[in-house]
Amino acid sequence: MSLKLANIAKRFGAFTALHDINLRARPGEFLALLGPSGSGKTTLLRIIAGLEFPERGTVYYEGEDITHLSVAERRIGFVFQQYALFKHMTVAENVGFGLSVRPRRERPSRRKIRRRAQELLDLVQLGDLGKRLPAQLSGGQRQRVALARALAVDPKLLLLDEPFGALDAKVRKELRHWLREFHDRVGLTSIFVTHDQEEALEVADRVVVMSNGAIEQIGTPAEVYDNPVNAFVFDFVGESNCVPVVAADGRATFRGAPLAVETAGLRGAGDLYFRPHEARIGVDGDAGLPATVTLVRPREGRARVEAEVAGLSELIELDIAPDTAPSVGETVTIVPTRARLFPARDPSEAAA
Amino acid sequence: MTGALATSRTGRAALMALAFAFLGLFIVAPLVAVFAGALSQGIAAYGGALVEPDALSAIKLTLLVAAISVPLNVVFGLAASWAITKFDFPGKNLLITLIDLPFSVSPVVAGLIYVLLFGAQGWLGPWLEAHDVQIIFAVPGIVLATMFITFPFVARELIPLMEEQGRDDEEAAISLGASGWQTFRKVTLPNVRWALLYGVLLCNARAMGEFGAVSVVSGHIRGKTNTMPLHVEILYNEYSFAAAFAVASLLALLALATLALKSILEWRYGVHGKGHL
Numbered sequence: 001m002s003l004k005l006a007n008i009a010k011r012f013g014a015f016t017a018l019h020d021i022n023l024r025a026r027p028g029e030f031l032a033l034l035g036p037s038g039s040g041k042t043t044l045l046r047i048i049a050g051l052e053f054p055e056r057g058t059v060y061y062e063g064e065d066i067t068h069l070s071v072a073e074r075r076i077g078f079v080f081q082q083y084a085l086f087k088h089m090t091v092a093e094n095v096g097f098g099l100s101v102r103p104r105r106e107r108p109s110r111r112k113i114r115r116r117a118q119e120l121l122d123l124v125q126l127g128d129l130g131k132r133l134p135a136q137l138s139g140g141q142r143q144r145v146a147l148a149r150a151l152a153v154d155p156k157l158l159l160l161d162e163p164f165g166a167l168d169a170k171v172r173k174e175l176r177h178w179l180r181e182f183h184d185r186v187g188l189t190s191i192f193v194t195h196d197q198e199e200a201l202e203v204a205d206r207v208v209v210m211s212n213g214a215i216e217q218i219g220t221p222a223e224v225y226d227n228p229v230n231a232f233v234f235d236f237v238g239e240s241n242c243v244p245v246v247a248a249d250g251r252a253t254f255r256g257a258p259l260a261v262e263t264a265g266l267r268g269a270g271d272l273y274f275r276p277h278e279a280r281i282g283v284d285g286d287a288g289l290p291a292t293v294t295l296v297r298p299r300e301g302r303a304r305v306e307a308e309v310a311g312l313s314e315l316i317e318l319d320i321a322p323d324t325a326p327s328v329g330e331t332v333t334i335v336p337t338r339a340r341l342f343p344a345r346d347p348s349e350a351a352a
Numbered sequence: 353m354t355g356a357l358a359t360s361r362t363g364r365a366a367l368m369a370l371a372f373a374f375l376g377l378f379i380v381a382p383l384v385a386v387f388a389g390a391l392s393q394g395i396a397a398y399g400g401a402l403v404e405p406d407a408l409s410a411i412k413l414t415l416l417v418a419a420i421s422v423p424l425n426v427v428f429g430l431a432a433s434w435a436i437t438k439f440d441f442p443g444k445n446l447l448i449t450l451i452d453l454p455f456s457v458s459p460v461v462a463g464l465i466y467v468l469l470f471g472a473q474g475w476l477g478p479w480l481e482a483h484d485v486q487i488i489f490a491v492p493g494i495v496l497a498t499m500f501i502t503f504p505f506v507a508r509e510l511i512p513l514m515e516e517q518g519r520d521d522e523e524a525a526i527s528l529g530a531s532g533w534q535t536f537r538k539v540t541l542p543n544v545r546w547a548l549l550y551g552v553l554l555c556n557a558r559a560m561g562e563f564g565a566v567s568v569v570s571g572h573i574r575g576k577t578n579t580m581p582l583h584v585e586i587l588y589n590e591y592s593f594a595a596a597f598a599v600a601s602l603l604a605l606l607a608l609a610t611l612a613l614k615s616i617l618e619w620r621y622g623v624h625g626k627g628h629l
Contacts, residue, residue: 051523071527078527084520088542098528101538153528 429506463568489571
């Protein structure tokens with residue numbers, strides 16, 4: 001056990017940013033804090049860092065209470081969303097900063113600092129850019145400089161705030177793979193914050209899904225994607241369709257039309273969730289949602305179908321094999337092949 | 353060329369002509385007049401007016417006042433803007449309002465406040481007299497009044513910039529183990545250096561040129577408590593126009609130098625000071 005948070009709570013004035021957060025990070029683990037803006041994920045990261053302090057609760061590291069230690073005392077490497085590189089210093093000076101501000105007795109010689117900075121720049125594959133200024137680097141390169149700078153102080157924990165947030169889509173994807181691979185090479189326990197579920201699922205060992213200052217679910221990417229504990233998680237970690245249904249006697253119906261789904265003991269109003277690739281177009285006699293196709297488009301070797309269901313304000317989206325795709329205007333039956341039923345979030349919607 | 357564009361061109365030309373006419377009438381013409389007046393009795397008279405003992409004393413006093421008040425206001429301005437932009441505390445908005453106070457108060461009122469406080473009939477007057485300390489009608493009063501008038505300049509330059517730069521750089525430095533002082537010296541100060549220089553320049557120009565507040569507290573003792581602007585006024589009232597303009601021309605030169613430096617700074621500032629990495 002390396003990092004443990006117990007009952008962490010934080011308020012900003014009347015706004016409760018976090019309530020009762022319990023979380024553990026295992027040694028060497030890559031953890032993602034995933035949530036929409038305002039979910040408290042960045043506040044939580046800053047509390048772990050010691051840049052913010054909780055109102056209640058305890059932060060433990062290796063069993064030791066570090067709640068009241070400052071960020072420097074915690075030996076945390078923090079990578080800021082906008083990198084916060086010192087723009088008047090060269091890249092190498094930025095990386096060496098943490099060593100150069102040590103008290104004189106502990107400070108390595110200038111040559112040693114330079115050498116360490118060079119090692120770290122080599123590690124992030126920017127070995128020959130040490131003499132440049134941050135302004136002369138691309139976004140992805142700045143990100144890696146910020147990472148090298150954070151590593152210079154031999155942190156026990158690496159924290160990254162929206163590490164890909166300031167980058168364009170293509171660089172983002174590249175850097176994602178790079179960061180995962182880098183983490184495996186360095187082996188440092190790392191936590192990053194993101195609002196992008198794809199990023200979290202692709203990079204992290206475990207994902208912590210947050211909303212409104214609370215943790216909704218903690219699990220591996222597969223767990224949160226395939227077995228979300230509630231409607232929020234289902235909706236947030238991937239594309240989803242939601243159909244309000246009524247469950248009775250082990251059967252779920254939408255406006256009287258029966259659907260072939262497990263009700264798992266749920267009675268009354270519920271929301272049926274399924275992902276676009278977890279449904280098919282029914283053949284004669286299949287129980288499903290009657291719908292009119294409004295759009296068919298090719299998408300990565302599949303066909304994206306959008307269909308209107310009478311009584312639903314949102315279009316139903318499907319990803320199906322192109323040869324099974326209907327044509328626009330056709331009336332079809334949508335049959336969810338794998339769906340999850342959650343108690344209705346808004347009862348009045350299901351009754352409609 | 354389209355009609356709409358032609359119209360807007362005419363409009364633009366008219367606006368520019370208006371702006372330049374105003375500048376010419378109210379800024380350039382008086383400036384030329386100052387130098388013409390200063391040199392109206394020849395170079396020798398001009399030089400003579402500047403090296404005359406009372407003029408020299410006024411120049412020295414002005415430099416002394418600026419030399420004391422500008423550094424103190426730099427320290428104050430840095431401290432205030434650092435506190436306001438990097439920390440949250442109750443009373444922050446009050447502090448911001450107070451910093452702006454000298455801009456909204458008439459300088460004469462500012463001077464009178466010091467007379468009321470430190471003058472012979474003032475609150476602290478008897479105590480000061482008993483301890484043989486003279487503030488009003490002496491150099492300390494002039495320094496105090498000048499500091500009051502000029503204290504917003506540095507802070508006003510720094511606060512918006514530091515606000516825009518946010519706290520990330522400082523937090524990054526601290527997370528890397530830097531102390532508060534190291535963070536200030538190695539991160540914050542370099543980030544604001546051009547704005548700081550700019551603020552110092554404006555502060556200095558005003559410190560040397562301040563008339564109203566200083567006039568109230570100075571007592572106009574020739575050779576002792578006269579600053580350059582006060583000296584100019586006295587000479588002018590005595591109909592020594594050439595001499596008055598000669599001293600005034602020094603102040604005008606200061607203004608021109610400030611303007612030039614300001615432009616250079618703005619140019620550099622635009623290139624290096626803006627933006628956040």
